[in-house]
């Protein structure tokens with residue numbers, strides 16, 4: 001299939017979901033999103049109904065190299081990334097970063113270790129349902145924690161870093177459960 005380059009192929013956002021990027025491109029050019037989706041995908045080889053992205057076609061459509069596209073779009077990476085390091089659901093990110101990307105809502109697949117946009121001091125961790133991202137300008141301790149968290153990540157890798165967060169949540173859960181202080185004096189609640 002011959003794919004013609006779009007006249008205004010804006011770049012993808014970092015960690016953007018590929019379908020979201022294609023949807024923004026369609027909106028910006030007044031094209032039907034389903035038509036554009038068919039142009040840059042093919043039926044999966046197993047014969048199912050699902051369609052998979054053809055990186056070469058998306059590159060032809062945008063005039064961007066596959067390497068550049070894959071740098072932003074995790075689904076295009078080859079080899080595939082370890083999906084366990086990403087949150088299981090796409091989400092919106094920092095609204096101030098997103099405002100630079102026209103064409104509609106930007107949906108991203110963020111890795112577990114990204115809790116704060118350091119540039120804009122905005123919460124981008126697991127979002128609360130229907131709540132806008134919190135501005136952390138008045139809570140520098142959280143911004144500082146994100147920097148320290150990234151240092152742990154570079155030293156130990158994503159899996160132990162994620163385990164450390166889960167363990168910390170477990171401690172906090174016990175500490176916050178003040179209605180039911182455990183009897184055992186060795187319990188974490190007492191510590």
Ligand SMILES: [Zn+2]
Pocket residue numbers: 094095096097098117118119120121122
């Ligand atoms: Zn930002």
